[in-house]
Amino acid sequence: MEMLLEALTSLLTFESILTVLIGVSAGLFIGAMPGLTATMALAMLLPFTFSMEALQGLIALGAVYMGSIYGGAFTAILINTPGTPSSIATTFDGYPMARQGRAYEALAAATMASVVGGIVGVIFLLILAPPLARLAVAFGPSEMFWVAMLGLTLVASLSSDSLLKGLLAGCIGILLSTIGVSPVGGESRFTFGYPPLQGGIELIVALIGLFVIPELLTMAAEGRGALPGGGELRKKEVSIAKIARHIFSKPVNLIRSCLIGQIIAIIPGAGGNVTSLVAYNEARRFSKDPKSFGKGNIDGVVASESSNNVMVAGSMVPLLTLGIPGAPPDAIILGVLLMHGLRPGLDLFTESGVLTNGFILSMGLAALLLLPVGLLGGRLIHRVVIRTPYYFLVPSIAMVTILGTFALRNSMLDVGIMLILGTAGYFLRLIGIQAAPIVLGLILGGIAEQGYVQTLMAAVVDPIPWLRLVSNPLSMVLAGMVLLGAATALVPMWLARKGLLDKVEEDSGGSS
Amino acid sequence: MTFTYKTLAMSVTAVAAMGLAGLAQAAYPEDDITYIIPFDPGGESDVTARFQEPILEEELGVSVNVTHRPGGGGAVAWSEFQNSAEPDGYEIIGVNIPHIIGQPIQRNDAGYETDDWRIVTFFHSTPNALIVSDDSPYDTLDELIEDAKENPEAITLGGSGTYSANHLDMLRFEKEAGIDLTYIPFSGTGPLKGALEGGHVAGIFNYTMLGTEMADSVKVLAVAAEERVKALPDAPTFKEQGYDIVGGAYRGVAVPKDTPDEVVATLEEAFAEANRQITEKQEPLGFVMEYITGDEVDEVMAMLREAYGPILEEAE
Amino acid sequence: MIVRLNTDIAAGALGLVFGAVLWFPRADIGRLSIIFPRAVLLILTLISIALIVKGFVKPSGRQVEITGSPLRLVAVIIGFFLWWGLVEVLGFLLTTLLAFFALTWYLARVETVVTWQRMLMWTPIILALVGVFYVTFTEVLNVRLPSGLFF
Numbered sequence: 001m002e003m004l005l006e007a008l009t010s011l012l013t014f015e016s017i018l019t020v021l022i023g024v025s026a027g028l029f030i031g032a033m034p035g036l037t038a039t040m041a042l043a044m045l046l047p048f049t050f051s052m053e054a055l056q057g058l059i060a061l062g063a064v065y066m067g068s069i070y071g072g073a074f075t076a077i078l079i080n081t082p083g084t085p086s087s088i089a090t091t092f093d094g095y096p097m098a099r100q101g102r103a104y105e106a107l108a109a110a111t112m113a114s115v116v117g118g119i120v121g122v123i124f125l126l127i128l129a130p131p132l133a134r135l136a137v138a139f140g141p142s143e144m145f146w147v148a149m150l151g152l153t154l155v156a157s158l159s160s161d162s163l164l165k166g167l168l169a170g171c172i173g174i175l176l177s178t179i180g181v182s183p184v185g186g187e188s189r190f191t192f193g194y195p196p197l198q199g200g201i202e203l204i205v206a207l208i209g210l211f212v213i214p215e216l217l218t219m220a221a222e223g224r225g226a227l228p229g230g231g232e233l234r235k236k237e238v239s240i241a242k243i244a245r246h247i248f249s250k251p252v253n254l255i256r257s258c259l260i261g262q263i264i265a266i267i268p269g270a271g272g273n274v275t276s277l278v279a280y281n282e283a284r285r286f287s288k289d290p291k292s293f294g295k296g297n298i299d300g301v302v303a304s305e306s307s308n309n310v311m312v313a314g315s316m317v318p319l320l321t322l323g324i325p326g327a328p329p330d331a332i333i334l335g336v337l338l339m340h341g342l343r344p345g346l347d348l349f350t351e352s353g354v355l356t357n358g359f360i361l362s363m364g365l366a367a368l369l370l371l372p373v374g375l376l377g378g379r380l381i382h383r384v385v386i387r388t389p390y391y392f393l394v395p396s397i398a399m400v401t402i403l404g405t406f407a408l409r410n411s412m413l414d415v416g417i418m419l420i421l422g423t424a425g426y427f428l429r430l431i432g433i434q435a436a437p438i439v440l441g442l443i444l445g446g447i448a449e450q451g452y453v454q455t456l457m458a459a460v461v462d463p464i465p466w467l468r469l470v471s472n473p474l475s476m477v478l479a480g481m482v483l484l485g486a487a488t489a490l491v492p493m494w495l496a497r498k499g500l501l502d503k504v505e506e507d508s509g510g511s512s
Numbered sequence: 513m514t515f516t517y518k519t520l521a522m523s524v525t526a527v528a529a530m531g532l533a534g535l536a537q538a539a540y541p542e543d544d545i546t547y548i549i550p551f552d553p554g555g556e557s558d559v560t561a562r563f564q565e566p567i568l569e570e571e572l573g574v575s576v577n578v579t580h581r582p583g584g585g586g587a588v589a590w591s592e593f594q595n596s597a598e599p600d601g602y603e604i605i606g607v608n609i610p611h612i613i614g615q616p617i618q619r620n621d622a623g624y625e626t627d628d629w630r631i632v633t634f635f636h637s638t639p640n641a642l643i644v645s646d647d648s649p650y651d652t653l654d655e656l657i658e659d660a661k662e663n664p665e666a667i668t669l670g671g672s673g674t675y676s677a678n679h680l681d682m683l684r685f686e687k688e689a690g691i692d693l694t695y696i697p698f699s700g701t702g703p704l705k706g707a708l709e710g711g712h713v714a715g716i717f718n719y720t721m722l723g724t725e726m727a728d729s730v731k732v733l734a735v736a737a738e739e740r741v742k743a744l745p746d747a748p749t750f751k752e753q754g755y756d757i758v759g760g761a762y763r764g765v766a767v768p769k770d771t772p773d774e775v776v777a778t779l780e781e782a783f784a785e786a787n788r789q790i791t792e793k794q795e796p797l798g799f800v801m802e803y804i805t806g807d808e809v810d811e812v813m814a815m816l817r818e819a820y821g822p823i824l825e826e827a828e
Numbered sequence: 829m830i831v832r833l834n835t836d837i838a839a840g841a842l843g844l845v846f847g848a849v850l851w852f853p854r855a856d857i858g859r860l861s862i863i864f865p866r867a868v869l870l871i872l873t874l875i876s877i878a879l880i881v882k883g884f885v886k887p888s889g890r891q892v893e894i895t896g897s898p899l900r901l902v903a904v905i906i907g908f909f910l911w912w913g914l915v916e917v918l919g920f921l922l923t924t925l926l927a928f929f930a931l932t933w934y935l936a937r938v939e940t941v942v943t944w945q946r947m948l949m950w951t952p953i954i955l956a957l958v959g960v961f962y963v964t965f966t967e968v969l970n971v972r973l974p975s976g977l978f979f
Contacts, residue, residue: 043553043580044969050562140712141696162888164836164879168843171872175850178865181584181619183699185861186674188584188619190850195591195623199583213908220904221896223938268706323725324706331552331702335559338797343725391935395928396957398908402915402924403961407971410581411588415912423905430892431835431842449864454696458668458713461694546972577970674860 004126007357010055011365019056020063020362024369027067028377031074034081034212034397035404037204038068042332044407054340055355059362061336065329066118066312066366070374073110073305077103078385079397081212085203085273085443086308088436089280091211093293093300100296103382108243111374113254113302117309118367120258121265125313125320125360129349133321136266141458142469145451146478147267148444151274153482154281155437157489162432169433173441174448176201183446184453196413203273205414206421206442208401210435213422216397219390240375246298253283253299254306261307265314268326273443277436279307285488309370313363320344320356540601540775544575547765548605550589552582556701556721557606557763560636563793567786572778584622585673586611591623599768601775607631607766610759610816614675617824626813630771632779634764634804634812635787636794638719639737640681640757641747642669643730645708648715653733653753656715657689664692670704670713673697680820681736681759682717688755719760720744720798736760743798759819762802762812780805829894836883843876900938907931920973921962928954 010016030041041064049057072084077094090110097106124132139147155170156163179190180200191197247254257279264275283303284293293300315326316333323344325331334344342348348356385393405418425435452469459468470476547565551557561578568576581589589605590612597603607629615622642653650656660667671678674697682695696713698704701722707713708730715733716722723732724743732747736757740749750757765783767776784803791801804812847869857865882888894901911927918926932950936942965971 046553047562047578047970137706137710140707140710162836164875164882165839168839168872168875168879171868171875172843172846174868175846175865175872178868181587182857182861184674184697185858186585186618186676186697187858187861188587188621189857189861189865190853191621192853193621195621196583196588198585198591198619198622199588217901217904218895220935221894221898221901223896223900223935268703318706322705322709324709325702331555335553335555339559339562341793341796345726345728389936391932391938392953392957394904394935395931398911398931399924399928399958399961402912403965403971403973406973407965407969409583409588410579410972411583412912412916412974415915419908419912423908426901428842430894431833431838432889433839433842445868450699452864453860454698457696458694461663461666577972579970579972 003353004357004361006354007361010354010358011059011361015056016059016358016362017365019059020366021369021373023060023063024067024366024373025377027064027069028071028074028370028373029067030064031068031071032083032381033400033404034075034079034083035208035401036068036407037072037084037404038065038086039328039332040204040404040408041065041068042329046332046336049336050339054336054342055358057336057340058333058355058359061333062312062359062363063366063369065333066309066363066370067373069308069312070111070114070118070305070370072308073114073301074107074378074381075385077106077110077301078382079215081215081397082207085207085439086276086311087304088207088211088273088439089276089304090301092280092304092436093295093297094304096294096296097298097301102296104378105243105298106301107378107382108240108375109247109298109301110305111371111378112244112247113257113304113306114309114374115367115370116254117258117261117306118312118370119364120306121262121310121313122360122364122367124262124310125317125363126357129317129321132262132266132317135263136268136318136324136326137322138472138474139267140472141451141454142472142475143451143478144267144269144447145455145469146475146482148448148451149482150478150485151278151440151444152448153485153489154277155440156486157281157285158277158434158436158440163490165432166434166437169428169435169437170441172433173206173438173443174445175441176206176438177442177445178449183450184457196411199409199411199413201417201421201442202408202414203439203442204408205405205418207439208405209418209421210425210438212397212401213419214426214429214435216394217422217426220394224390243298247302250299250302252286253303256282256286257303257307258310261310262314264307265311266317266326268318268324269447274440275311276304276308277440279303309367312367313360316360320348540772540778541572541574543602544577545572545601546603547576547578548589548593548603549578549580550582550586550606550608551580553580556638557608560763560790560794560799561606563790564635564783564786567789568782571782571785585615585676587615587619587622587624590615593766594624594628594768597768599770599772601767601771601779604632604765604767604779607764609634609762609764609813610677610680610820611761613813613817613820614680614824617821618675628769629766630769630776631764631766631809631813632776632805633783634762634802634809635783636799636801637760637762638721638799639735639741639760640678640717641720641723641735641744642685642715642717642733643708643723643726644715644733645711646729646731648731650715650733651731653748653750656733657691660689660691660693665694667715668694668696668713670696670698670707670716671718672699672701672704675824677759677761678717678719680823681757683823684757684759684819685717685750685755688757720747720800722798723747724796724798737800741798741800742795759816762804764804764809829898831892831894832890833892834883834887835889835892836879836887838883840876840879840881840883843872843879847872847876900935903934904931907934916974919975921958924958924962925954928958 030036072087073090075081075083076087076090077098080091080095082088094106155166181188188198260279261275280303284290318324318326319330405415455468456465459465549557593605704716720741734750735747736750736759914923
């Protein structure tokens with residue numbers, strides 16, 4: 001307790017607070033730009049932290065991380081392009097809300113949800129780090145396989161229109177993830193004799209390609225900017241207080257999303273990219289009005305944004321206790337810790353306890369500061385995006401995405417892949433193959449493969465190797481969840497199809 | 513000789529050429545140097561480069577920019593470097609063995625050749641180490657070997673990558689001890705920690721660095737070095753216990769093949785100095801500082817080729 | 829522009845083509861590395877065939893609509909690829925400036941004819957936009973943008 005107070009005092013200096021403020025603002029800006037992500041922001045900040053003291057450097061990284069995860073919501077809501085992969089689910093309801101003229105409502109909800117999520121994550125880290133860490137290491141190869149399968153059942157529920165097309169998209173995503181060097185055999189696959197393809201397709205490249213480029217192309221073809229008509233801010237109609245009351249009147253949604261965020265955050269490798277999607281899916285499943293999701297239900301935005309901000313502090317549980325990075329930005333923070341001679345583990349919380357707690361508390365402060373920075377910045381960004389004529393907006397966003405994609409791995413090939421995927425994505429959208437399942441397949445393909453092959457390799461002495469996949473208690477639980485999830489997603493769909501069969505045949509269009 | 517315009521022209525050219533040559537020699541480096549790391553930020557190569565950067569800048573007097581070009585376990589950066597870098601010393605790239613030995617043999621389109629550049633130096637090595645968790649039933653290497661003899665293929669050892677330093681030395685260990693283990697490849701050192709802590713593998717065959725990072729919760733059964741590593745004084749080497757296995761990852765930098773000798777010499781010195789100054793930061797982390805340059809480089813490469821070559825060819 | 833297209837068959841056909849492209853190189857790939865992709869390719873093929881069958885039996889969508897002007901769409905697509913291709917040749921800064929001017933001019937033409945005066949008015953804005961990002965990335969973040977012939 002003393003240590004906590006000491007840490008608090010070390011945090012409440014002018015220098016630290018300024019660092020947090022600047023970090024959050026910079027992070028917000030970076031996260032909002034499609035093409036620049038949290039990991040990139042941290043990687044770029046890294047050299048600057050060397051000249052800072054350990055605490056300041058960590059505070060800066062934490063603040064930028066928190067800000068950028070939140071920032072992804074802005075472009076997700078305003079132009080249907082997630083600024084960071086963690087905000088993919090925010091586009092599902094955020095963008096429809098914006099098109100209905102409720103952009104401010106969506107932004108305010110995203111802000112408050114992110115603040116709550118961020119603080120909850122910090123609380124989990126402070127109080128529950130040790131038990132959560134033990135849970136984190138329980139995830140071995142077979143468990144990871146089931147986690148990936150669980151994530152893939154999301155494909156089934158996300159593709160409410162056409163299950164087959166959704167699954168097709170998922171398969172395409174998984175196959176795209178196999179391009180490059182295979183994680184288990186070490187050989188290069190599907191590179192067609194072209195060495196640079198050994199690097200495979202990077203997630204962010206595909207994300208930008210499949211989400212941003214089609215949107216840009218649509219803007220260009222239609223000759224319009226973001227949110228044509230009805231995109232007014234309408235601040236007077238809906239006050240922040242009212243939105244806050246609405247969100248907090250449904251605590252279950254918030255609590256559930258935060259829990260999901262924390263649990264997925266500690267699973268190594270799955271990272272925050274998936275948290276928002278899972279939380280969104282569960283929010284829809286348990287909502288009284290699931291049909292309204294995808295058309296502008298504020299609860300969807302709340303679920304997505306709260307869970308992904310829990311991830312910021314939440315994924316540091318395995319990092320600080322065991323040195324296992326849960327999400328890609330954590331690897332960078334680990335690098336900084338090691339550089340300053342701080343080793344993850346018990347020591348970090350006892351000997352360098354003041355430093356560590358100061359760092360953790362700084363993330364809480366960053367979460368709090370999201371509120372003013374976000375609401376102010378939100379209005380600014382909203383105004384800029386709406387007022388900018390499309391003939392500036394399209395080239396500007398294109399430029400930023402090209403820069404961001406290039407800066408990822410210093411690769412023009414990545415930019416090319418992004419453009420190819422983007423162009424293909426535009427046409428795929430037309431025939432009903434959505435971007436989200438493809439990206440999901442890309443994220444989870446590698447995890448599923450590794451988990452599967454690793455488990456089977458270890459089971460080489462077993463009489464029935466496949467049983468190894470469900471030999472641990474956690475694996476059995478997860479496998480059960482997969483079956484349950486698939487069933488609850490598919491059964492209602494079959495029933496609906498059966499019941500509506502006649503109606504569908506009458507209108508020849510149906511859904512596509 | 514008679515004075516003609518021709519002789520005048522020739523002499524002027526000669527003087528100019530000498531001047532330019534002298535200028536070129538004396539002037540390296542005068543522009544910024546780009547130091548390419550073929551891996552993601554935050555990894556071992558990156559952290560080391562960050563340590564080296566300020567000292568290199570001091571020694572060379574110019575800015576050294578560390579940039580990352582991850583992909584394909586390093587192959588993307590290495591193939592691009594060999595195809596497009598200029599031999600003027602302004603672009604240097606981090607190299608790791610045995611990666612650069614193994615990949616061109618194993619993959620039919622790695623895009624580069626093991627020898628198609630000039631390796632300036634290897635500045636440190638991380639020897640392999642066999643690590644088990646504290647509550648493992650094995651206290652010594654021999655106990656593990658005994659168990660392996662009774663239950664072939666039952667003991668799982670995790671490692672980073674396939675046919676990487678970890679894997680290759682584990683294969684050598686299998687041969688030397690005459691046992692059959694099962695190697696489980698992971699995509700890096702990060703996941704290995706979790707795997708060991710969670711008991712998903714019986715042990716890991718990784719680098720000494722993990723041994724120091726996880727010092728309180730693991731036992732290091734053996735280290736693949738000539739002598740005991742300073743950071744792990746209680747860990748016996750393979751050699752001590754009767755198995756001639758010395759290996760691990762060596763990290764260094766390379767420049768294109770035709771880079772002038774003076775440039776290489778300048779870089780050698782700068783890196784050696786950087787090494788000296790960062791020793792106290794790196795040794796406790798489990799690194800072994802090396803000062804391998806020039807012909808020694810070829811020796812080390814040859815030694816590792818001999819040790820690993822047959823195994824890699826078999827795998828083909 | 830409305831294109832009459834059975835979306836189910838199109839999707840299924842696409843799936844099969846994609847699968848075929850990835851199916852053929854499999855000879856070179858070793859045992860361990862091919863287990864997983866082969867399984868997924870199989871599932872992909874099954875789903876594609878199911879989609880094609882569905883397309884004949886109970887099609888869901890018989891037309892696709894390309895909103896706006898298809899000509900503009902194709903022009904912008906080509907424009908993006910040209911932008912990408914020229915970066916290595918002319919250097920990032922020059923290519924981006926050119927691309928920006930070209931795209932802005934082309935897209936603004938939709939509303940009205942773009943006069944020279946308007947282009948002139950925009951020049952400082954474009955220079956500032958591109959310049960700020962270029963400088964931020966090269967100087968502040970130390971990213972080496974391709975420099976091509978000029979800068």
